[in-house]
Amino acid sequence: MRIGILTGGGDCPGLNAVIRGIVKSAPDDVEILGIMHGWKGLVDLEYITLTDDDVEGIHIIGGTILGTSRTNPFKSEEMSQKLEENVKKIGLDAVIAIGGDDTLSVAAKLSSMGYNVVGVPKTIDNDVSNTDFTFGYHTAVNVGADAIDRLHSTAKSHGRVIFVELMGREAGWITIEAGLAAGAHLILIPEYPMTIDEIVNYVKERMENKGYMIVAVAEGFKPTELENVVGDKSEIDAFGHIRLGGIAHYMAEIIKERTGYDTRSVVLGHLLRGGTPTAFDRILGTRYGVHAMKLVLDKDFGRMVALKGNEIISIPLEYAIATKKYVPFDYYKLAQIFFG
Template sequence: MRVGILTGGGDCPGLNAVIRGIVHAANERFETYGILNGWKGMLTKDIMKLTMDDVEGIHILGGTILGTSRVNPFKDEESKELLEKNYKDMNLDALIAIGGDDTLSVAAKLSSLGYPVVGVPKTIDNDVSNTDYTFGFHTAVNVGADAIDRLHSTAKSHQRVMIVELMGREAGWITIEAGMAAGAHLILIPEFPMTINEIVNYVNKRMKDKRYMIIAVAEGFKPTELEQVVADKSSIDAFGHIKLGGIAHYLAEIIEQKTGFETRSVVLGHLLRGGTPTAFDRILGTRYGVEAMRLIKNKDFGRMVALKGNKIISIPLEYGVATKKLVPFEYYKLAQLFFD
């Protein structure tokens, strides 16, 4: 039985652990093949056999040995037909798609057409619904918290406001957890907009009392009275997403103008998704990979693996892409206790 594996969307720590878990969980009845560069590889028939030797030690590496892309094979009828043709031409008996909302939405559509597909949720934003955690998120929070930790000393030394921009298009999970862990004095996330005046009031109060301030802001945060700040209005990916970025720089200019306090911005960006995964993400990725292979063996297709509590379960693929998992008010209220 030939099982294909692909990784789509943004890379993140733990992807290689999933691939390794799948290959190790296969037995002599199953051959594993890597589809190179995500859904793009399904359109170009870029495929390589994966053996135990190929995945030796890869669980400690960041990124993905298979490569990735943001190609949408359902963007038009021609691509859709090519996807279906190549699935058959490559003699795949099943496909494991590892990715976030966009990758899994393609997997769900392919599954609805009758193709044997299993999904593995992947996003450092941790916003895939119906799973407690996605691998890569833990690593991103650690990197973000470490960066904010380091900025405390320079902000305090220079009596500055420092604004740190972290990833998070619609969900502020990375920002709120990294911010709380590192003691940010204000946390701004997409789920809970705030006016410029409210932000300025926090800054004035903090700077009067403490003379320095750290603000953690998600890239998708939008001040109540303004339009979304974007890096490039003309840059839209295959799934219709505009390129975000620049909110920290924008806020720094406004805050310095309105308060007179020296303000600097730092954008962590892709630093959050690069490098070696934490032990937690290596183990979670491994468990996801093993469970995905178990679903294939049982011919339990059209499902996505998920984490509930400490148990690995599976749910219908469409449940994983039904909605975004956003930060609830109760959790943001906890963070607000430390805004000072």
Template structure:
């Protein structure tokens, strides 16, 4: 049996742990083929054989040894044909797609076409439905919280407002939990917009009492007055997403102009994706990889591995991509207790 595995979308701490889990748990009669740079590897026919030696010790490393991209093999008929031709040329019996919503959508479509596919959920945004956590998320929260911790001292020393921009296109999990852990004084996430005036009310109250402020904002947040999120609409990826970024700078300018307070912006961006994964993400990635191989050996295809409580289970692929897992209001309401 030949199994092709790939990592698609943004890089994420824990990807290498998944790869290692799959390779190390494969029976001797199973050959693992690493497809390079996500779905692009199947379109252009770029791959490498993976052995135990290739994955030795990689679980502690960030990024992915297979490389990644945001390639959509169904973007054109020509790309789809090349992908299917390469599946045949490589003699792949099964494809394991490790990625977020976009990567899993491609895997689900392949499954509907009759190919044997398994999905492993990956995103630092933690917004894949029907799984408690995706690996990489805890690392991103820890990095975000550490950065905000460090910004407290400089904001207080200078009497400034510092707006910290974290990742989160549609779901604010990273921003919320990093902000809560580090004691941000206002947290702004996509699920719950505010008006500029509401934000300024929090700002003035905080500055009158304490003289400095930290605001954590998700890149996908937009004030009620804005029609669209802040980003570069000229840059759209293969799945139709615009390049986000700039909301912290936008808000800093408004707050400075309207209040006169010294206001700065910091964009954490890809710092949240990089570096060594936490122990939690190494273990979760490993368990996902091993369970994905178990599904292959059982012949249980068209499914995605998931975490429920402390158990690794599997669900139909379409359940993982049906909706986004967003922050519930009760959880966001909890964080509001500390907006002061």
């Protein structure tokens, strides 16, 4: 049996733990091919053979040894034909796709076309539905919380308002949990827009009473007055997403103009997805990899591994991409207790 594994979309801590889990749990008569650079590797026929020696100790390393990309093979007829030809050419009996919404949407389409596919959920934003957590998210929250912890001292020393921008295109999980953990005084996430006037009022009240302020803001947040999110609309990926970034600077400039306070912005960006994974993410990635291999061996295709409570289960791939997992209002209400 010959199995191809690939990692698509943005990198995140824990990817290598999944790869190691798959390879280490494969029987001796199963050959594992590592497809390079996500779906691009199946289009361009780039792959390597993976053995136990190749994955020794990689679970503690961030990123992915297979590389990644945001390639959408169904964006053109030529690319999709190459992908199908190459799956047959290298004799893949199954593909394990490790990725988020976009990567899994390609996996689901391939599955509907009759190919043997298993999915592993990966997104730094933790917004894949029907799984409690995605690996890498826990690490990102820890890094974000640590950064906000450090910013408290400089904000307090200088009497500043600091907007801290964290990842989160449509879901604010990283921002709300890092903000809660580190005691941010206001948390702005995409699910719950707020007017600029409301934000200004929070800032004025906090500064008058306490003299400094930390605002955690997700990159996908936009105040009610804005029609679109802040980002570079000239850069659009293969799945139609613009490159986000700049909301912290945008809000800092407005607050400075409206209040006169010394206001700064910090963008954590890719710091959140870099570096070594936490123990939680190493273990979760490992368990996902082992269970994905089990699904392949059981010929239980068209499914994605998922975490429910402390149990690794599997769900149909189409369930994973049907909706996104957003921060519920009750959780945001909890955060609001600590605003100001």
